[in-house]
Amino acid sequence: MIVSEQKPFQQIFDFVKDYNNILVMGCGTCMTVCMAGGENEAGVLSKQLKLAARQENRNIEIEELTLTRQCDREFFDEDATEKINRAEMVLSLGCGVGVQYIVELFPDVIVRPGVNTKFFGANISQGLWSERCAGCGECVLDEYEGICPIARCAKSLMNGPCGGSSHGMCEIDPENTECGGQLIYDRFKRLNKLDKLMEYKPAKNWSTARDGGPRRVAREDMMFDEEKENN
Amino acid sequence: MKEREPKIIAFCCHYCAFTAADLAGTMRQQYPTNIHIVRLPCTGKVHVNMLLQAFVDEADGVMVAGCEIGSCHFLEGNARAVKRVTLAKEKLQEVGINPERLEMYYIPASEGPLFARSAQEFTDKIKQLDGSKEAETDKGEVPDQDTGQGKGKKDKSQCCK
């Protein structure tokens, strides 16, 4: 899933400085699961904004709305449309995708981000998430037996760990970050395939990653006929 | 000038703190009448949203009172509650409300007097916090000592709802 973290409250409060009618929008998918911007967080943040505004003798109207997903047109129903159009400003607790998608659907509405979108990651234990995928567009996990050198090495080294690997940890953060190269080595050792690590991995083609420009995926078989013409 | 009675919400768990409050009544133990008790099946039911809502609804102080650590009827509801109280305190601090206006208590069912005493002490503390704020307001000084950053709680009649 996409993992985010709520922005510092003061920054969010600065966003609402000039607005008195705000819609706080949670997102029911990734942001709910990573506890950064689901229904619960939207509720807490709305209350905080009300209380903080009250401290400044300001009267602000806040509505809360959590959609199943902010990145899918079908969840923007009539109720949502009405609430979004009514608000002076929408504070989206969706990831960066959600914020932009609202802007696309409602070009006249001011939208501000309530979270910092971090990475594609997994839930490691309660309250802890960790990055696993860099979205490079051409998966190499088959070559590394399921551990990604791009996402899990600070330098994305594809031919083995650098000298900064110590006790299984990466020198940039020895307390928390494992050395991706060590993980790959351990995995190949466990599978009795260490000889495979001798293979030279050539320079990666990054054109499938963000480096190739903004990407899109088109599935003609899934499109409506009129959309096919537009695409 | 007559002292204003602060509005205090006490979220009490059914098995311990609520029973203790009941017992305090039976034992004719005096405790402030301005405490509004909300009975919960367990303090594990408390969440940050609920605690902040109490302040939005103009509470001056919020108590969360559960069983003693280790004797929660649902094993660790009170241990969870205290984590949420801690987070809610941070959230209050962020908006400029003194986090001391929210407190966690552990009160066994048999301790009616402890409930009465805790309620009294908490009320006194809130009065003291309100008092120091009013003094500030009278002098027209900012920032508020209460929060160290806000301008003091505004006149309730103007509050948005």
Added chain:
Amino acid sequence: MDKNKTSSNSNLEQVLQSGEFALTGELGPPKSADRNNILEKANYLKGYVDAANITDNQTAIARLSSIASGVICLEQGLEPVVQITTRDRNRLAIQSDVLGAAALGIKNILCLSGDHQSFGNHPAAKNVFDIDSVQLINMLYKMREQQQFECGDMIRNGKKGPVVEPKIFIGAAANPFAEPLDFRVMRLEKKINAGADFIQTQVIYNMERFSRWMEEVRERGLHKKVYILAGVTPLKSAKMAKYMKDNVSGISFTEDIVKRMEEAEDQKAEGRQIALEQIAELKKMEGVHGVHLMAIGGEKSVPGIAEEAGLLPRPDFNKQ
């Protein structure tokens, strides 16, 4: 490594080919445009080392460029080994720089991934890591041996232009002390297979571990495929030893070295003595072809150590 034909005509390569025990030094460019700083350091090293290794934004701190510093050294008659890291530049920039460096007369390049930018003075920088150090080695090898860019295009200016490839003596780093220990010789072999001609090792403060690594190197016959320069840095104080032991990943200390430094009356002299003993031991070790003397901020001390270690005079193939 072909002992009969040189790939780069560099002095360092010729020294190694001749079978002479090589000695290289280290020169850190300044954090300013101060040309004199380089001249001063170059003058300490000139004539006492076969080549000087010039760092590329070492520890991710912005410094005078390694290629520019290398050219200044060349002008002084000191052969540079220019470091290139993959942290700051992508394959386009690196190949462009390699062509430029070759055109300016630089013949040795050491391929590194580079310290992560979080250790330096621009931790907010975006890192590149378009390629890794092994891929960089292979890129230079392909440029030299196949006269091709990484993309496969020939290294020529248009269809009728002459093919002028950079003739670079390709260096790589090896760390016998980093983890996973079992992988370190494999990684060396990967670098050799990718096209490395010579290796500089991490500084040695654990000779036991280094000897064991060299044993593995010899078992695989790697010492016959690549020149190995063992890293030596004289310790300046017990404090420095302790700091490096506790804070620098990929460096290993034996207890006796720390102890010797702590108990020494003159710690600096003791550090120098340890370095001399190490060089003597390395000279005897089969498969070690030379020493890379990294006197951090102590270029001045290099001639003295070289003299005492019996490594002088240095041969000079460029003048012959």
